[in-house]
Amino acid sequence: MEALTPRQAEILAWIRARMAEEDLPPTRAELMKAFGFRSPNAAETHLRVLARKGYIVLQGGTARGIKLSHALAGRAGLPLVGRVAAGQPVLAEEFREGQLPVDPKLFSSEADYLLRVQGMSMRDAGILDGDILAVRHETAFTPKNGQVVVARVNGEVTVKRWQREGQQVWLLPENPDFAPITVDLTRDSLVIEGAVVGLLRLGKHF
Amino acid sequence: MEALTPRQAEILAWIRARMAEEDLPPTRAELMKAFGFRSPNAAETHLRVLARKGYIVLQGGTARGIKLSHALAGRAGLPLVGRVAAGQPVLAEEFREGQLPVDPKLFSSEADYLLRVQGMSMRDAGILDGDILAVRHETAFTPKNGQVVVARVNGEVTVKRWQREGQQVWLLPENPDFAPITVDLTRDSLVIEGAVVGLLRLGKHF
């Protein structure tokens, strides 16, 4: 399929999100408003391009006649991510173990991906080795103390309980056999990968 | 929910089918054509009634602004069962807390219902109070020793690890604060309700 420009991808993403949420395709005017266009024709031309490139199908003479093409329409579920190598993006293609048919909206907060847990450092929080966490990808947020987060310390991805006081952050395990990770925000690199919004344990561990 | 007349049910069914197929709600004119009305107002009044009775939601001033109400829109999913009173069937209507959009085939073995966990007796197996278990309903099967099952002892529903030797069954908790339940099959009543095939923990507990 022909590639999209960043702007086109942005517009397609918005359309998909809108349709998932409202269950109704947008009008040109709605697109216009959402992107701050001053002309409905800006929306029209974008739609034409998306249609020409095969990402959507336009039904002429029909209000809201926008369909996602089959390839995109398949509400696949969420990607399951396995062991993430240091320094690499969590959602990089090579760490994907597959796709699970899980509704992102099942959880309290909408989940973006699933992450398989490695190790027993959160055992006493009921998070065991092999469990699958539903994660909301949000790098720019401030966790509350006590919240379970997916963080990256010096490139390494870890799941821990967040505790912060001033410039000092502790990533607390829930297992006395493990030591807390202490991070001084003024010196160490710490990236929040997301918030844990759910947990899934499948079959064979029972 | 208020009952529908046959004609109203027919119209609602058509709308649902149309939306499933076309992924776009119909207009009054389309409804009119489908049912042979000679006036779009026939469609309008039907829609008003369906909305008043709670089967659909109409968005005023919006082309194709028809939404199926949540009860109808929610596809399949699994029933979530809460506290089950002694002696009553697990799936009795009065214990249902709702329906969750979970694919029954997500688990190693196909799940029939979801059961909310009460208490901490399985804490060390990573099953916490408030967790949701996916259960395969199967009364006539022989669990393997060590398997986590939903059983009913003297009418009371419980989740424990199964251990059997001869006519003696132990239902083992995974928490030293709780005592195993000992069942002599020659004297006590024991019904297996199902096998635990998965676990779900949603949001707020993190």
Add this chain to the structure above:
DNA sequence: AATATAACTGTATAAAATTACATATTAAGT
């Protein structure tokens, strides 16, 4: 230097769609 493409503005209009109002028939409920 000329051309093409992306990403728009601005205006206009026809078609699609909602929705009000007036009316009719039949069946069910009080």
Add this chain to the structure above:
DNA sequence: ACTTAATATGTAATTTTATACAGTTATATT
């Protein structure tokens, strides 16, 4: 008998929506 509700017809106004046509600006391509 009277009223209400269901199921329509018929007309028309208004609003929403799609979409054509004529430009503009910036960037990349030939």
